[in-house]
Amino acid sequence: SPGQGRPVEICxxxxxxxxxxxxxxxxxxxxxxxxxxxxRWVRTEHAAxxxxxxxxxxxxxxxxxxxxxxxxxxxxxxxxAARIPGGLPQPIRALRRELETVAxxxxxxxxxxxxxxxxxxxxxxxxxxxxxxYAGVEYPVGNDGACAVRVVTREASARAARIxxxxxxxxxxxxxxVHKRGAMPLTDSLFLTAVSEQASSFPxxxxxxxxxxxxxMEMVRAPQAFDTILCTNAFGDILxxxxxxxxxxxxxxxxGCVGDRWAYFEPLHGTAPDIAGQGVANPLAAILSxxxxxxxxxxxxxxxxxxxxxxDVLGAGxxxxxxxxxxxxxxxVAGAVCRRVVARA
Ligand code: ATP
Ligand code: MG
Numbered sequence: 001s002p003g004q005g006r007p008v009e010i011c012x013x014x015x016x017x018x019x020x021x022x023x024x025x026x027x028x029x030x031x032x033x034x035x036x037x038x039x040r041w042v043r044t045e046h047a048a049x050x051x052x053x054x055x056x057x058x059x060x061x062x063x064x065x066x067x068x069x070x071x072x073x074x075x076x077x078x079x080x081a082a083r084i085p086g087g088l089p090q091p092i093r094a095l096r097r098e099l100e101t102v103a104x105x106x107x108x109x110x111x112x113x114x115x116x117x118x119x120x121x122x123x124x125x126x127x128x129x130x131x132x133x134y135a136g137v138e139y140p141v142g143n144d145g146a147c148a149v150r151v152v153t154r155e156a157s158a159r160a161a162r163i164x165x166x167x168x169x170x171x172x173x174x175x176x177x178v179h180k181r182g183a184m185p186l187t188d189s190l191f192l193t194a195v196s197e198q199a200s201s202f203p204x205x206x207x208x209x210x211x212x213x214x215x216x217m218e219m220v221r222a223p224q225a226f227d228t229i230l231c232t233n234a235f236g237d238i239l240x241x242x243x244x245x246x247x248x249x250x251x252x253x254x255x256g257c258v259g260d261r262w263a264y265f266e267p268l269h270g271t272a273p274d275i276a277g278q279g280v281a282n283p284l285a286a287i288l289s290x291x292x293x294x295x296x297x298x299x300x301x302x303x304x305x306x307x308x309x310x311x312d313v314l315g316a317g318x319x320x321x322x323x324x325x326x327x328x329x330x331x332x333v334a335g336a337v338c339r340r341v342v343a344r345a
Contacts, residue, residue, distance in 0.1 A: 007040040008297060011071035013064060013095075013264075015049040017271025018281035019077020025283030025334035026075060026290040029306060032338035033294070036345030038302045044071075048091045049079030059084050059091040065098045073293045074099070074264035077286070078271045096129065099264060101257035103160045104129050104236070105167065106268065107292060108243035109307075111252060112315035114324065118246045121223035124171060125243050126164040127236025129257065131156050134233045152187040152232065157194035163258060164230040165202040170300070174206040174227035175199065178215050178235050191232060216242060244268060251323045254288035256296060265293040275322075279329045282321040284310055287337055309340035 012027065014020040027043060034040050046064040053059045059079075068074045079091045106125040110116040137149035161177070168175045177195045181188040192209055199207040210218070212235045219226060219239065223246055231239055244253040253268035267285030275281055287310060295303035313319070313336045320326025321333055 005039075007042045008073065009071045010041050010043045010293075011064075011067045011074045012043050012045045013048045013068070013074065013076045014045060015077035015271070016051055016080035017078060017273055017276035018269075019049070019079065019271055021276070021279060021281050021330050022267060022283040022286035023075060023077040025330050026286040028334045029287050029309075029337050029341060030290055032341040033302050033306065036305070036342045038305075038345070039297075039299060048076075048095065049081075050083045052091070053084050053088070059088055060094040060098070065095070068095070068099060068264065069262060073297050074262070075286075075290060075293060076264050076266040078266070078269065080271045080273070095264065096257055099257070099262035100259040101263065102130055102156065102259045103127060103163045103257070104240075105163070105256045105258060105292065106240040106243065107254050107288070108240070108247040110247050111311050113317060114248035114252065114314055116246060116248050118220055118223050121226070121243070121246055122171075123219075123223065123226045123243050123247075124164075124167055124228045125236055125240035126160060126167060126228060126230045127240060128156060128160040128231065128233050130233075132233030132235075134237070150184065150187050150232075152191050154190060154194040157191045157232075158198050159260075161195040161198035161230060164228050165198060165205050168205045168228040169202070170295070172227040173204055174208070176215065176226055176229050177207070177209045178212050178229060178231045178239065179209060180212050180235075182211070188232075195230065212239070215239065219243065219246065249323070250285065251282035251321070252284050252288065254285055254292050256289065256292045258296065263293075263296055265289040265296070279331060280321055281330050282323050283330045283334050284314075284337075287334070305341055305344050306337075309337050309344055312340045312344070313337055 014023040046067045048060045048064050081090050104127045109122040110120045131151040133150050135151035179188040250269045256265040291303045291306040318326050319328030319332040
């Protein structure tokens with residue numbers, strides 16, 4: 001209840017474009033959680049992205065990194081990397097490195113009133129973030145060839161596996177590890193060995209493995225069979241977009257990047273320059289990302305209250321922003337979610 005314990009410190013990094021608008025909406029919902037009897041927050045705003053670069057010359061100022069490292073929770077909008085001159089660090093990559101995040105969690109869940117091509121689903125894609133095909137090891141071979149190295153280590157695989165297995169425990173207790181061992185026997189055998197070693201310490205979690213191609217097809221045909229999907233970096237990138245599409249698209253896709261010490265939460269969408277500044281961006285992905293943050297902070301019941309409040313608004317037919325077929329503003333939608341949070345508590 002309010003007044004109990006110290007307030008939770010949230011580092012807010014609104015970023016650029018619609019990031020600023022949707023994060024403001026998510027913060028209103030966090031305040032509604034407090035009004036409804038949930039935790040109290042101390043929020044501080046910090047700059048990162050193009051606006052930060054323009055003001056300070058740095059895309060990710062040191063003060064922002066330090067604030068993120070000492071806060072309990074970190075909420076991020078989106079950053080415009082395209083307008084930051086080459087040679088400077090990409091702010092979101094730099095933030096991931098500074099916060100030592102090792103896996104990205106993408107919750108994809110169908111919600112009432114939102115068309116979903118494959119029917120209802122609720123999956124969590126856990127994507128290893130530090131290696132795989134995106135380890136950044138590429139080199140030319142002669143004049144007409146090039147190589148990309150797929151890096152897999154036991155340590156990073158086991159780390160991502162533990163995150164997935166823990167995640168599954170809070171869901172339906174099933175993990176599907178995705179691989180292509182037939183084509184990449186060395187790397188994916190190592191991955192699967194490391195993962196199954198971890199899975200044996202979670203006897204309550206059902207564990208299975210699937211080839212990535214079969215997994216993609218089965219996700220489209222019967223996504224209800226999946227709970228938590230553990231992937232190496234590139235497979236996770238692709239399958240999580242697939243899951244987001246099956247769940248109704250970008251306006252609803254929430255994510256978090258987690259590591260042993262730190263984590264941050266952000267909507268999957270970018271800065272949406274085409275609609276920025278108009279107050280019409282859909283805030284639900286940011287609000288659902290804040291709900292993931294609440295769960296990560298241990299406030300599971302408040303996380304559920306926020307998610308169910310979003311479902312209530314969608315189920316009632318709105319208010320909805322233009323991307324979902326309505327004509328409401330960001331603020332209208334945030335206000336409706338806030339009222340449901342207070343009504344549900
Ligand atoms: P960035 O380079 O920052 O990723 P982008 O041009 O790729 O920017 P996205 O943010 O990825 O733009 O968005 C892709 C499309 O989806 C755009 O047409 C955008 O308007 C739309 N879109 C993205 N986020 C939202 C949102 N929250 N509400 C409504 N529409 C959105
Ligand atoms: Mg984009």
